[in-house]
Amino acid sequence: MTTLLQLEGVTRQFGGLKAVSGVDLSVAPGEVIGLIGPNGAGKTTLVNVITGVHRASSGIVRFDGEDVTGLKPFQAARRGIARTFQIVQPFPEMTVAENVAAAAMFAGAVRYGDEANAEALGHLRFVGLAEMADKRASSLTLAMRKRLELAKSLAMRPKLLLLDEVNAGLNATEVDHALSLIRGIAARGVTILIIEHLMKVVLSLCTRIVVLHHGELIASGTPQEIVQDPRVIQAYLGRRYAAGGEAAEGQSHG
């Protein structure tokens, strides 16, 4: 199996609007793919189609050799597709450890009880939240909540991890920390698809970048190829990045 995730002509319509239109994409195991594009390009919708939140209006989503197009989110989760949300979604009244244990037992097939708790603690240690394990999730700062999201998605034992703007709203130090975490996750062999507006993150992290514009995939290639692609520059990056040398600096709009 050389393809983990395969999208064939995936389209999602909302009324008359094609939020995602005829997207073909195949992701090999171990890849770290950056999904970029202007606001409203359909990035989150595409993630929602892959995870089963929205059903594809047409087209096929294949995961790990199986057709997963019509699956519900919980079924996709159990097959190894994990995602984090742009706006973090903890269980606010539960402890941090319980949040992660929930992911471990429902998607990761870990037994309820001590086993799930032990697993949760392991993931919390990895993301640096072990001391917060018994605190309520609602008491965490935004940066911590983002890390909690990461711990939760890891507890799901994913084959594919979809990260939807995990760095939005973080300061530079926090972004660096998140970056090293994501590298660590990739090093574990988890395939990652990351939606990100910070070009610094995308360029330093991704093995390949795909660009979505008006719901269509307009480019796909290595970071170097993408920053020089005239269509991408016009649609998203702006002329600032055309020089190439400064590509790794700063942040695009959004």
Add this chain to the structure above:
Amino acid sequence: MRKSALLAAVLFLLVALVPLAGDAYWLRLGTTMLMYGVIAMAWNFIGGLAGYPSFASAAFFGLGAYAGAVAQKLGVPMGLAWTLAGALSLAFAALLGLALLRLRGHYFAIASLVVAEVLRELVNSATDLTGGGMGLNLPVPHDATVASQSEFFFYAMLALAAITFAAMLWATHSKLGFGLRCIQQNESAADMLGVNTTLYKVAAFMLSGAFAGAAGAIYASWVHYIEPPDVFDVLYSVKAIVMVLLGGAGSVFGPLFGAAIFLSLEELVWRNYLQVHTGVLGLMIVLLVLFLPKGVFSLRLPWRKGKP
């Protein structure tokens, strides 16, 4: 969990002594409290744990009452009739849940509210089976005295309350309860984490239906006569919710204590304000929602803050 179970065992044993000390009045009050305790605990499965504001308690209670009564009329022994009534309410809750639990929040509340009305009209018109608006008389055993009867139904209700409590305690401390708490706090996130939300919600609704239905069946046998407006009374739904809110939603002892507090208030205070007692009920709901969303036991327990 072990502590709660022990505490509950002691509590139920103490309640079991009531017939030794009390007269018929206390027995009747005790049976009523236990019955409402069961209805409140049943509501807690769906309303407290899963956070779905169900108004279907009256529907389950009435369905159970009529199922038990009709079964007994057809010659089924009393205990078996109660079990059948519980099973029927369970099955009904499963079908109803599959349809209604797609709705969230207010929409679900309204939809569940209508169910009791629909059932009442059905029972009203199925005159051959249920007696319609004339009501239904249940067989009175000839060999029993009034005193032994009321004692018997007190213990029957106590047994049901103990079973319901055990089921709730188990559910709260199991994967089911954990999943339900996830759903209550963030259903989409729970779905994303692999919780089969439909299955979990329907399971909670089924437990809710089964116990409320069984309580209805015992009630029917206890009072010997039921009629549609009595057992499909929307107040069963409303009171169950108020009781659980009083005691603390989602907690294991909340529903029982809430029922006891509510009925004590009703007995002691409201008899003095007969003309305006529904006004007092309304006022209580408003004050509760505004000031004590987590129940009276959240009032002065600062050391328990942060505990789930």
